[in-house]
Every structure is written in C-alpha cells, then in structure tokens.
Amino acid sequence: MRIAAKCPACLLNRVYLECKIATNDQSKIERAVGEALKILSEEYEKRGINALIATKVHRRVYEVLGVEDPYKPLKDRANAVAMKNLPFVEDFISKLSDKFYGAVVASIIGNAFDYGVLDHKVEEDNFKMYFLKMFAKGLTIDDTEEIKDLCRGKVVYVTDNAGEIFFDYLLIREIKKISEKVSVVVRGKPILSDATIEDAKLAGIDKVADEILPNGGEIGIDEEMLPEVTKSRIEEADVIVAKGMANYECLSESKWENVAFLLTAKCEPVARDIGVSVGSMVAMLK
C-alpha cells in the first residue's frame, strides 16, 4: 500500500506526539518537525510505502531529539494493561469451542493498542468491556480456516505493538500446537510503540515460539533492511502472519505470497485499501 493523502497529517501528528513525550525543548521540537516535513515532502512525491517513509521520518526525528525510545512509557503502559487483562482473555478463549479462532480475534483486538494514530483512541480504562464488544462484533473478513491450515507448516509471525504482543502470545501458543515451526519477528530497534525483543520476552513469546528474530528496525517489513536469517525464514515460510497496519502496508506490496493479515483497520487509508470501514477487524489471506 502506497502513501495516501491522509498519511502526512497523521504522520506529523505522531511526530509531534513523540516530540512532546521526549522533551520540553521547544527549539528542538521545532527543528525535529522541520526535518520531518522536509523528508515527508520529498518522499511523498515518490509515493512510496507509508510505513517506510514513516521509518525514515521517525529515525531522523529521534536523531534530532537525541532519543532512542521515546515511546517507552507508552509501551510500558500498554504492556501493563495487556498483562493485567491477559487472564480474562485467556479464560474467555479457553471456554470457546474454536480456540484458534478465539485467539485470532483476541490478537486482532489487541492490535488496537496503537498510540498516535489520528482519529484512533486506545481503550485502556475498560478493556474487558471493549474486548467483549469487539469480540461480539467479530471479523469483517474471516479467512481463519485457510490461515489455520497454512499454519500446519512453517510459520513466520510478524508482530506489531507492545501490549498487543501479550495477545499474540496466546495466538502463537495456539499456532505452535499444530505447527512445524514458528519464527516470531519483532522490530530490531525501538520505533514507535512497536514490540521489540524485550516486549516479546516480557509476554513469554520465547517460551512458546521456536525463535525470535529481529527485522531491520523498520516499521513493518522492508526486504532490503532485513537481516539474512530473518529474510530466509520469510522466504521458506508456508505462511507469514502479519499483524497490524504497517506490516500490511509493506507486505501488501511485497512479492511474498501466503501472507495472513491480522489487523484492526484504524485509519481511513488502510480501511479503504482493504475495502472495509474504519474500525473493522480482518483476518485476510493474500
């Protein structure tokens, strides 16, 4: 998916958010926004993939601000909320006849832990109610059966956000029951509120997956930035389970087949590209 007309406003809004979290130094913030505008203005013309343009923008902003992980407090909060609600979600799924489906939907509900998307609010305060409401709403696109079949082979599971990763744990555990091998890919360096190896370990992913591998530090997946081992796992996989919008933006443009996109469509451009309304949850096989 290529950058859309709504993306620049959203991206700059998130840049401003991270500036405010990181510093009170107005002149630094002003400079960071200026750098973001310059990169964005150039890159927008080339109509590249938004997630990869965003990677360039945020990396430069982090550099100007002199920070490595400005979203750390937000990630910690998301992890805490998810951890607190995990027993409830786990119990809820355990009572379902189709636990695989339940874990898929739970992991997609968890995808709503995403801070800084314009028009999207993270529901923290009453997560249980939110979870039940969303579970009842269900999937707008549901290829869970086909995805489950493909999961019997070699699986690469590309995670998205911190917080969400606790619910990924539940799904990865389900996948592992039927799968030959599960390789989990996290962000190779902190960026936005995306999960890194630390978050994955905190969520216990290392106890259920065969391995945890880094991407190249980008938001999403950029073939050219991927470490060799991660790239080879993706190329050998029977299915790539890709969580969230940034992985969708990248992998919907990739050569790789058999990608299972599990996401909540939190913004208009992604929703439109998929062909669903904003707020829809999808488990969609490419």
Added chain:
Amino acid sequence: MRIAAKCPACLLNRVYLECKIATNDQSKIERAVGEALKILSEEYEKRGINALIATKVHRRVYEVLGVEDPYKPLKDRANAVAMKNLPFVEDFISKLSDKFYGAVVASIIGNAFDYGVLDHKVEEDNFKMYFLKMFAKGLTIDDTEEIKDLCRGKVVYVTDNAGEIFFDYLLIREIKKISEKVSVVVRGKPILSDATIEDAKLAGIDKVADEILPNGGEIGIDEEMLPEVTKSRIEEADVIVAKGMANYECLSESKWENVAFLLTAKCEPVARDIGVSVGSMVAMLK
C-alpha cells in the same frame, strides 16, 4: 505569532478535510496534499506567521481542486445554528446589567464555530447548554473595561468565522451605541469557514455598522495585502477589535497598537503564546 511545531499537522489535517468536502477524485486530493506539503516545508523553514502560510497553502489547494469555496456547506450550517440560537443569546444578554460584557463573552463563545482545528470539536447539537456552560466559565483574561473605553472612538472590528458573525452582530450593536464609527472587516474572498460580506449581511452587520470592508482575502490580516481603504481605517482606529486565532496570529506581530483580541484559545500553540490553557476565552488588550 510565528508558526509552531504543532501547526503543520493541524494545517495538513484541515487541507485533507477540505479536499474530502470538495471532491471524490483521489488523484486530485493526492496532488493537492503534495502541493500543500511543498509550500509548507519551504515556508516552515522561514518561521513566518502560520495564518499567512495557511493562506498560501489553502489558496494553492483550492486551485488544484478547482474550487472557490469548499467550506460553503459548513459555513451555511454554522450560520443556521447561530441564527437559530441568536434569540436565546440576545435574550440572555438583555437581562444582564453589563450588556457590553455579555456581548463580548457571547462573541467569544461564538468563536468556537471553527471547523477543522485539530483537537477542537464544534458544539452544534446542544448549543444553549454549551453557551451557558462557557458563559459561567467566563474570561480567563478580561480587559473588557479598557476595551469598552477605547470603543468610544473609531473602531475597526475584524471578524473571523461564519456562524460566529451572528454573535459579532450583537457586540457590534453594543459598540455602535457608544462609538464614533464602527468599520467591520471581513475576508475579501472565501477562505476556510471565515465570514465574507455575504455572511456579514446575512447576520445584519450592515444594519448596525457604519461600513463593511474587505481584507485582502488572507486568513487574518496581512498589511501588504490589505486594500488601501481598509488599511487607512486600521491606521486611524482608536481600537482594532480582532476576533479569533488567525487575527491574533497576524496582529500580535503587527506594528499596530490598541488591538483587542477576543478569542477562544482552541489550540495549544495559540494558548501557549497567550499564556492560558486550551479552551480559555480571552478579551485581551495589546
């Protein structure tokens, strides 16, 4: 007031809003956003006045979209809501001992009719409740007494939005009771949801003011763009009553003294520049 780090995201968000109102042609929208980004990226570096940068941006966007007045439906709605609630507000003020103060506050509450400011929601549905709540909250900065004194001379009243202009009518009527001469300045060409001569006449301003004059079509006041007659009125004025944020952004940087800023601080940069919290109402003499 110079462009702040938060302004680009807000400006691009409004550009996208007007694109969506004006057309369904995605390629036109994409091109318009690209042009906006180019101008914004260049102008941001020079740290000019946000309202005047926004003027350049929106004019170029209107050109690409091939439209002259995309906010017309929103202005009509704001005018209709204001017109409907005018008798209530008029009656409310008539019962106050200090009608000048009441009209000042009402006109500032009316300043909340502003579509497209990030983080700001226009309260249309229950305007009476909103009005009473805001009136009870009152002014955070209150120079009404000094402003009233200055209004005994020659007054230039620079309006801001459609809708709001119905409440300006009430204040201009109060000013006219004590004033030597009242010249009202509206936008010389449609831009955003700002009031033009048509809105002013719809609100009956022509019946209470001595004259209605155009600015140069900019959002706010740019000395270089002003028609000669408007400029001379401003230069001869004992007080310039400037409604809203864009007029504040421009006139806070101008050489002119005795400017009475009447506004609701709807965004963080303007609120910070004034030294109040977002949502505050001020009647402040420079």
